[in-house]
Amino acid sequence: MDERTPAAPGRTGGVVPPLVSPGPPLTSAQRERWSRHLLLPAIGEVGQRRLRNARVCVVGAGGLGAPVLQYLAAAGVGRIGVVDVDDVELSNLQRQVVHGVADVGRAKVASAADAVRRIDPDVELVEHHVRLDEGTVDLLAGYDVVVDGTDNFPTRYLVNDACVRLGLPEVWGSVFRFDAQVSVFWGRPPGGVAPVQLRDLFPEPPAAGAVPSCAEGGVLGAMCGQVGTLMATEVVKLVTGAGRPLLGRVLVLDALEARWAEIPLVGGGARSDSGEGTGSRAAVASGSADQATAGEVPVRTVTPRELAALLAARTDAPAGRDRMVLVDVREPAELDVVAVPGAVNVPLARVLDGSGLSGLAPEAPTVVLCRSGVRSERAARALVAAGWSDVAHVERGVLGWVDDVDPSLARY
Structure with missing residues (x-):
């Protein structure tokens, strides 16, 4: 199951080798717990040991992060980090299914950690109750793969630029009203696969206030489950080397029409000569959406x-x-x-x-x-x-x- 046919040099998409080396042999109880994975030829026992040895950071314990966290814990990922600075609000409960009524007012990372531990108390759950910025984003370096489930543009670009710089694969998703997008970005993928990142899809973040957020325009709660579970699947594929990840491809969901479409994404157009996000763009992305554009007189x-x-x-x-x-x-x-x-x-x-x-x-x-x-x-x-x-x-x-x-x- 470990043999993989690499993609042609420079090709976008294709098969990539397993991201994580196998951990220790499974115990009898672990073999029973993940027996349905062991039956899958593309995962098997070695793949399950890779999952148990994996370190995954989920940025955002909200609508997308909630199903990602649940299914990664259920899949047997050994170490899960969760990054979020917010507290649970009543309006979150329509879609953020790791939280309940009793959690309103609690830190989201604490509530999410409790939900994960209920699924598997053996998961090493790391709570990062911080706001990601230029001074804290390097905490991502301690992980094998990053999942971006955030809901604001500055953080999305900050996370992507950091992943490009650190050479980490990033599973990315976005939801709004009845529409969603999912992809995998990787600035330095193995196997001759062409690098691709968020800036190849959207070169620059929009101006503050130009695009409404879910808090302003709404979002179908159940759709977050559809998208989040797909993102969790992409993490499992990357860790184990199963199948073909969404590198160089963007899946687009129209939930009202119950239709998925696929858009090819060619990488390399928004990178500097070093293959990393440019410093000026990173600075723009890390700025507050409430700040005035340079040269404007504040009102x-x-x-x-x-x-x-x-x-x-x-x-x-x-x-x-x-x-x-x-x-x-x-x-x-x-x-x-x-x-x-x-x-x-x-x-x-x-x-x-x-x-x-x-x-x-x-x-x-x-x-x-x-x-x-x-x-x-x-x-x-x-x-x-x-x-x-x-x-x-x-x-x-x-x-x-x-x-x-x-x-x-x-x-x-």
């Missing part, structure tokens, strides 16, 4: 409590050109979850293209609101550019309003 901010005071004062003020206008630039469906009273809804796209400005008064004091403060900052700059003289946006957005002003509202 004024108000806190949620200051907004509450402005709204109270507006109630007592007569209608007129000096009356403050609150503009909510979220999508209409988001207002169905939680809305701040007295706001006018003009989605960000209609602010940016100007189609939603006709009903607003440039001379009126204007405060812009979104979910977290990213889209509102972008909209506020657009209003200033369009001639508005008195514009501010709400820091932390609706999330801050719920936290600081009205905790009875839903937090999403």
Whole structure:
């Protein structure tokens, strides 16, 4: 089972040799536990020993990380690291199936660790309760393969650039609404296979606020299970050398149509001469999505409590050109979850293209609101550019309003 036919030199995709050497012989109990793997010619006992000797780091204990963690533990992976800095929130439970109601408020890494240990108490579970940045990302060097289940662009590019630099294979997935993508990236694959990375698919991260997140646009919870289990399968294939990994191929899922499609991906277009992600790109990717683009003048901010005071004062003020206008630039469906009273809804796209400005008064004091403060900052700059003289946006957005002003509202 260990013989593999290498791909032709420079070819994208193809078979690669097993990533991990076999560990110690299996005990009788282990042979029984993983007997269904032992029956598979492409895995067998040697493959199971490779899994038991493998070190896999899962970045993100959310919608994608949850099924990945469960199935890697069930598959017998010996050491699993989980990286996440967030706590469990009620809105996570729709898709993040390693967490339950009793875990709300706990660190996600702790909740996920408990779930993994319930599956297999012998797994060496390493909790990395840190935010990945340039100073912490090298913790990935202690693993054989990295799984990216994150939900924000800066971290995705940071992880990919680190994997390229460290020579680690990366199993990558992305979900949004009813659509998903899965692939495997590897900056220095063996067997003559061409290198490929995230920057070959998407050379640069989008501008802050340009692409809505799942928290803003929604995601089908069950689809996270479909995609996460596929990602776990790719990890097993890489570790054991079974089959053909998704190197140089991107699987695209349209869940509403129940249709998978495959897109070829040619590597090498976004790398420097050293074969690694460039430093400038890594710096962009590691920056905060809330930071202003270089050269832009930051717009004024108000806190949620200051907004509450402005709204109270507006109630007592007569209608007129000096009356403050609150503009909510979220999508209409988001207002169905939680809305701040007295706001006018003009989605960000209609602010940016100007189609939603006709009903607003440039001379009126204007405060812009979104979910977290990213889209509102972008909209506020657009209003200033369009001639508005008195514009501010709400820091932390609706999330801050719920936290600081009205905790009875839903937090999403």
